[in-house]
Amino acid sequence: xxxxxxxxxxxxxxxxxxxxxxxxxxxxxxxxxxxxxxxxxxxxxxxxxxxxxxx
Numbered sequence: 001x002x003x004x005x006x007x008x009x010x011x012x013x014x015x016x017x018x019x020x021x022x023x024x025x026x027x028x029x030x031x032x033x034x035x036x037x038x039x040x041x042x043x044x045x046x047x048x049x050x051x052x053x054x055x
Contacts, residue, residue, distance in 0.1 A: 002026075002033060007054060010035065014048040 001007050012025070035052040042048050 002054070003029060003031075005054070009038070010050075010052045010054075012050045012052070014050065016046055016048075 002010075034055040036055050037050070038053050039051040040048065041051075
């Protein structure tokens with residue numbers, strides 16, 4: 001959906017935990033997608049919500 005320009009906003013939650021490895025949430029995207037940071041929110045649990053919009 002990102003590749004086809006169908007995404008208006010990306011909301012990414014960061015959970016403060018350290019892991020040894022994992023999968024990229026952007027796996028398979030071939031071309032650079034420029035994003036503009038819109039907002040950041042820290043919730044009571046300590047998680048962080050990052051909000052971006054494609055440029």
